[in-house]
Amino acid sequence: MRPVGRSEGAIIRAEASQDATARVSPLTRRALAPNPGPVTYKGTCSYIVGNGDVAIIDPGPDDPRHIEALLASVSGERLRYVLVTHTHRDHSPAALALKDATGATIAGCAPYAPCDSPSVGGPNLDAAHDLTYAPNIVLGDGDEIAIGDVSLVALATPGHTANHLCFALAEEKALFTGDHVMAWATTVIAPPDGSMSDYLASVERLRGRDDRIYWPGHGEPVRDPPRVLRALIHHRRAREAAILQRLEAGDETIAEIVAQIYEGVDKRLHPAAAMTVLAHLEDLIARGLVDCAGQIVQDHAAFGRNRPNADDVIDSKSLERPSPRALEARFRRRLG
Numbered sequence: 001m002r003p004v005g006r007s008e009g010a011i012i013r014a015e016a017s018q019d020a021t022a023r024v025s026p027l028t029r030r031a032l033a034p035n036p037g038p039v040t041y042k043g044t045c046s047y048i049v050g051n052g053d054v055a056i057i058d059p060g061p062d063d064p065r066h067i068e069a070l071l072a073s074v075s076g077e078r079l080r081y082v083l084v085t086h087t088h089r090d091h092s093p094a095a096l097a098l099k100d101a102t103g104a105t106i107a108g109c110a111p112y113a114p115c116d117s118p119s120v121g122g123p124n125l126d127a128a129h130d131l132t133y134a135p136n137i138v139l140g141d142g143d144e145i146a147i148g149d150v151s152l153v154a155l156a157t158p159g160h161t162a163n164h165l166c167f168a169l170a171e172e173k174a175l176f177t178g179d180h181v182m183a184w185a186t187t188v189i190a191p192p193d194g195s196m197s198d199y200l201a202s203v204e205r206l207r208g209r210d211d212r213i214y215w216p217g218h219g220e221p222v223r224d225p226p227r228v229l230r231a232l233i234h235h236r237r238a239r240e241a242a243i244l245q246r247l248e249a250g251d252e253t254i255a256e257i258v259a260q261i262y263e264g265v266d267k268r269l270h271p272a273a274a275m276t277v278l279a280h281l282e283d284l285i286a287r288g289l290v291d292c293a294g295q296i297v298q299d300h301a302a303f304g305r306n307r308p309n310a311d312d313v314i315d316s317k318s319l320e321r322p323s324p325r326a327l328e329a330r331f332r333r334r335l336g
């Protein structure tokens with residue numbers, strides 16, 4: 001554990017309403033961003049931690065309404081830090097405006113690093129990520145941030161994204177889980193930045209802790225972490241078994257597998273499901289259980305071209321659409 005320096009946040013004066021923010025524990029307030037959607041559920045949850053000296057975890061999209069609401073909520077207090085779990089565009093972009101308005105220090109995950117793939121001609125961008133994110137302090141696993149009398153400790157939890165962090169608030173045995181573990185839905189794992197192998201290891205990591213409650217980036221809190229983690233591992237293993245079964249039955253492509261195992265699921269969610277299947281296949285290939293004819297090549301360039309202009313909501317289309325080349329790849333169960 002390595003403590004990092006304190007910042008001298010300015011005292012904030014704002015006139016806007018504080019109605020959007022609710023106190024959810026003695027040390028925690030929650031503000032819902034106005035960006036509901038299929039990936040964001042009711043919107044991004046930003047958390048204000050501390051009293052007097054405060055930090056905001058996941059400031060959310062660069063939406064003036066949300067930024068104003070956050071500033072109003074911490075009016076008269078000292079915003080020391082803006083902390084970021086990961087660089088998806090529904091989590092980090094408002095950090096800059098809050099820093100500009102208050103002098104707070106931005107601390108959190110590393111900036112997004114585009115995957116450098118020679119097969120598609122160099123570095124390519126995943127449009128789901130916020131490229132404006134510029135932390136003053138990049139936190140590593142175990143780093144501690146002091147906010148007045150309380151402190152938050154960063155926990156490296158790669159999987160949903162390569163740079164994902166959770167933040168632990170020991171005083172309340174609470175963990176701010178970002179998009180790593182949520183109560184309302186399973187986490188989207190979108191390769192190549194997302195990795196199912198890393199994700200499952202990061203879930204196992206949480207099983208070794210004794211957190212009492214999780215505050216996720218979307219939706220309601222997880223009040224029984226051990227049960228939810230067990231269910232989550234079970235769900236992923238069941239998905240994996242279903243994929244292996246489909247490969248044994250003769251399916252060869254992601255599209256065929258999705259059509260079978262997500263039959264009955266809203267078709268609008270099938271692109272996200274295809275990403276999940278791809279993530280599982282990558283994990284199964286790494287474990288020697290599945291072969292892939294040829295190479296799985298992620299067409300990162302497609303993500304770059306589809307990069308949205310609006311910052312206020314995550315672009316679910318670009319996040320969730322697997323590349324044509326990944327869809328064309330042919331997979332089979334390795335025998336013996």
Ligand SMILES: [Zn+2]
Nearest residue numbers: 086088160179
């Ligand atoms: Zn995310």
